Amino acid sequence: MHSARLLFTFIGCFIIAGAAADGDWPQWHGPDRTNVSTETGLLKQWPKGAPPMVWSISNLGRGYGSVAIQGDRIYVQGTQISSSVVFCLNRADGKTIWARALGRSMDQQRGGGPRGTPTADGESVYALSEDGDLACLRTKDGSVAWARNILKEFKGSNAEWLLSESPLLDGNNLIVTPGGNKAGIVALDKATGNTVWTASELSDPAGYSSCIVADVQGVRTIVTLTARAGVGVRANDGKLLWHYERAANDTANVATPVFFKDKVFYTSAYNTGCALLRLKAVDGEVKAEEVYFSRDMMNHHGGVVLVNGYLYGFSSAILTCMEFETGKIQWRDRSVGKGTLTYADGNLYLLGENNMVGLAEATPAAYKEKGRFQISDQGWPSWAHPVVCGGKLHIRNQGILACYDIKEK
Amino acid sequence: MNPTPQHSCKLKSHPAGLFLPLLLALPLVSQDWPMWGGTPQRNMVSPMKNLPTSWDIKTKQNIKWKADLGSTSYGNPVVADGKVFVGTNNDNPKNPEITGDRGILMCFRESDGRFLWQAVSDKLESGKENDWPGQGVCSSPAVDGKRLYYVTNRGELVCLDTEGFLDGKNNGPFQDEPHKGSTDADVIWKLDMMKELAVFQHNMANSSPAVWGELLFLETSNGRDDSHEKIPSPRAPSFIAANKNTGKVVWQDNSPGDRILHGQWSSPGLGEAGGLLQVFFPGGDGWLYGFNARTGEKLWSFDLNPKNAVWPKTRNDGIATPVFYDGRIFLATGQDPENGEGVGHLYCIDPTKRGDITETGRIWHNSKIRRTLSTAALADGLIYISDFSGFLHCLDAKSGASYWTFDMLAAVWGSPLAADGKVYLGDEDGDVVVLLAGKELKKIAEMNMGSSVYSTPVPANGVLYIMNRSELYAIANTAAGPPN
Numbered sequence: 001m002h003s004a005r006l007l008f009t010f011i012g013c014f015i016i017a018g019a020a021a022d023g024d025w026p027q028w029h030g031p032d033r034t035n036v037s038t039e040t041g042l043l044k045q046w047p048k049g050a051p052p053m054v055w056s057i058s059n060l061g062r063g064y065g066s067v068a069i070q071g072d073r074i075y076v077q078g079t080q081i082s083s084s085v086v087f088c089l090n091r092a093d094g095k096t097i098w099a100r101a102l103g104r105s106m107d108q109q110r111g112g113g114p115r116g117t118p119t120a121d122g123e124s125v126y127a128l129s130e131d132g133d134l135a136c137l138r139t140k141d142g143s144v145a146w147a148r149n150i151l152k153e154f155k156g157s158n159a160e161w162l163l164s165e166s167p168l169l170d171g172n173n174l175i176v177t178p179g180g181n182k183a184g185i186v187a188l189d190k191a192t193g194n195t196v197w198t199a200s201e202l203s204d205p206a207g208y209s210s211c212i213v214a215d216v217q218g219v220r221t222i223v224t225l226t227a228r229a230g231v232g233v234r235a236n237d238g239k240l241l242w243h244y245e246r247a248a249n250d251t252a253n254v255a256t257p258v259f260f261k262d263k264v265f266y267t268s269a270y271n272t273g274c275a276l277l278r279l280k281a282v283d284g285e286v287k288a289e290e291v292y293f294s295r296d297m298m299n300h301h302g303g304v305v306l307v308n309g310y311l312y313g314f315s316s317a318i319l320t321c322m323e324f325e326t327g328k329i330q331w332r333d334r335s336v337g338k339g340t341l342t343y344a345d346g347n348l349y350l351l352g353e354n355n356m357v358g359l360a361e362a363t364p365a366a367y368k369e370k371g372r373f374q375i376s377d378q379g380w381p382s383w384a385h386p387v388v389c390g391g392k393l394h395i396r397n398q399g400i401l402a403c404y405d406i407k408e409k
Numbered sequence: 410m411n412p413t414p415q416h417s418c419k420l421k422s423h424p425a426g427l428f429l430p431l432l433l434a435l436p437l438v439s440q441d442w443p444m445w446g447g448t449p450q451r452n453m454v455s456p457m458k459n460l461p462t463s464w465d466i467k468t469k470q471n472i473k474w475k476a477d478l479g480s481t482s483y484g485n486p487v488v489a490d491g492k493v494f495v496g497t498n499n500d501n502p503k504n505p506e507i508t509g510d511r512g513i514l515m516c517f518r519e520s521d522g523r524f525l526w527q528a529v530s531d532k533l534e535s536g537k538e539n540d541w542p543g544q545g546v547c548s549s550p551a552v553d554g555k556r557l558y559y560v561t562n563r564g565e566l567v568c569l570d571t572e573g574f575l576d577g578k579n580n581g582p583f584q585d586e587p588h589k590g591s592t593d594a595d596v597i598w599k600l601d602m603m604k605e606l607a608v609f610q611h612n613m614a615n616s617s618p619a620v621w622g623e624l625l626f627l628e629t630s631n632g633r634d635d636s637h638e639k640i641p642s643p644r645a646p647s648f649i650a651a652n653k654n655t656g657k658v659v660w661q662d663n664s665p666g667d668r669i670l671h672g673q674w675s676s677p678g679l680g681e682a683g684g685l686l687q688v689f690f691p692g693g694d695g696w697l698y699g700f701n702a703r704t705g706e707k708l709w710s711f712d713l714n715p716k717n718a719v720w721p722k723t724r725n726d727g728i729a730t731p732v733f734y735d736g737r738i739f740l741a742t743g744q745d746p747e748n749g750e751g752v753g754h755l756y757c758i759d760p761t762k763r764g765d766i767t768e769t770g771r772i773w774h775n776s777k778i779r780r781t782l783s784t785a786a787l788a789d790g791l792i793y794i795s796d797f798s799g800f801l802h803c804l805d806a807k808s809g810a811s812y813w814t815f816d817m818l819a820a821v822w823g824s825p826l827a828a829d830g831k832v833y834l835g836d837e838d839g840d841v842v843v844l845l846a847g848k849e850l851k852k853i854a855e856m857n858m859g860s861s862v863y864s865t866p867v868p869a870n871g872v873l874y875i876m877n878r879s880e881l882y883a884i885a886n887t888a889a890g891p892p893n
Contacts, residue, residue: 109637109671109721110748160537250543271837271861271878295839295860316837317750317798318818332818338750353749379722381749 028166046371062113103133474522496546526573528594611672660705680733691727773809835862
């Protein structure tokens, strides 16, 4: 028993080192969930047509999730027949190494299949299906270390457009939002799956967002956007720290919050808007105070990135650059059409829901496009967030995952 | 049959016979806006003059009055009988005794915006499948004399007394109003389409009725179940005509039947074509149907999608209302806004043809437009129509040739209004733009309304009504003052 603990601790140390390694993107929105890559040496302008394609696969079934990349592996969720599946791919050529079913796949009028992105952690990978099936899989062969259905066990009900969360690792805890009664957010022991705490003061149903972890002046805090509010709970015990409703709507809250220094930014669409909150740690708790509320950023599902003091994201269908501290609008442009984005090496990598991929400079001065190309239509809006990792651009669209070489030669 | 019964009402309201010859010398046009689109032809135009082109909700410049609504308001304003009627929810209860989620139809006094009465509908127990939470009343009512017709969130076609209980009388055969206070609605009759016609509306019943003579026309919203996999009630009517005095169904039709793609959230339009009074219903199967309005005889049908279109990517249904202008029908296609942006199609259709008129009745077709919820405005041979992606298009009504496109840079749910040589349009950012009507694009002004304008600007008696999510503004040039 003791030796097992020690072994886990050891693995834990190893993993934290692994996650920080250059060239990895081991989870949703990258190592620190900011969706900002630290890579450099990427193409400043795309060639006509598209950057060279390294490989492309088409066996992922359905789904809206993005990719997690660690070492020589890529993890991505999809479907096989009627199952919701985690795929482990060879990073060099996209070939499947293993595939493991988490449970049944769900259909939805806006497209079926999983929406989440796996979280890679060395010898383990964690993934949550669209139906609440959460599992820890061994990366060597995809075998199940443990599995729980978080909707059943914490009495959450599935969301209209199905669970879309990517589980968050915080130390030894795996954080997910079942949205159950007195179990809005829960922490599970990542090694065993056993419950560590439940946020018993929070009973909001789950939104479509994923949690981030924030160090608020020494108070480690889990931050997310539920079906009702932007919230923060204490990372060590799940105590509810704030519950801010103004930036949430009652239809769909999707965007992962943005944390920077002592502030958190929430945004949602459906005529809602965005808000910046100032966070202040007091006696081990955190107080949140509204800096501004604005209707100028109503982000639906594409997320926002913060680069050098400016937020970039689609306000409904319009790409918008907004000053983080003030909410002031710098510019608006239709760009590639309503979509999603990521950031690397001075540029925004854009993916419009109508399959247009674009590159634009991340500058508050003006919208400056540096290239675009069309990917093939897969019958559903292309909502999976793009990933830049190791000089490659990864674009997932339902069954297809394509890898492009964007390294400057 | 009087095509616009409100004309006579308005004339009668002028006491001095002295002015009558002068009024008769002017074109006989109503100054009220008694139903969605103003008239059964549904054309979003008005000959009204001196409408405001600038206002400010902060400084109250040109703001005649403002009324607070619920938190979400989709029932576009209508103005008649000295009152303004809107559909909203109950997030800001006018009656502190009646709280919680309900569908609300509110009535305000036209002159000063004073709240007069409200009709309250409880939510259906079946929940979002038939009656999406928080959406309130989404139907825009039709007023005819002292009677108002609208569709509740429960799928009921209801006739109300425009006076409510303010006249101290419980009018009509219906006597079981749960609330009978002075600020409550007086129900004349009700037709429960779910119970009596087996209608299964998808998410919301929202049709805006049209009145013509003794008949009321509306779409039932019959559609798919929550899973979107089944149509629980394919034999239930999609389209009905009812007697306006009794609420009895005169004729019904279920042509879309088991081919409904999603829901049916459109409203009918009417017009005299080919020697017949016709009613036009956009079906949830993506076809437009023309009927003899009096008998219900199906005259023709028109496929609004290319034959190779595939639901939901490229095949659309009709959300917008068909407009009848110059003997032709103008209608563009779209989808539930939740389904996002996509390709759309705008058609000009000849309703004198018979049978499947997809080829024979197509005068022109434009596929530059995106998916839309917007109903067209046609004036002086030009068509103004917006799309969900946020583009306002101006085309030639005869040829379909494009003159200009204006980018709102925000989603548009409402429709343009063409009046007084200008075009008004609101968007999701809450901006209302005023453009010069005509073949040249010219923006006159842009005002922000504080929250999304999902509604369509409404002109009545010299006043422009603009509703955002939670407020109704009456806007008028203060220098001139509204005529009264």
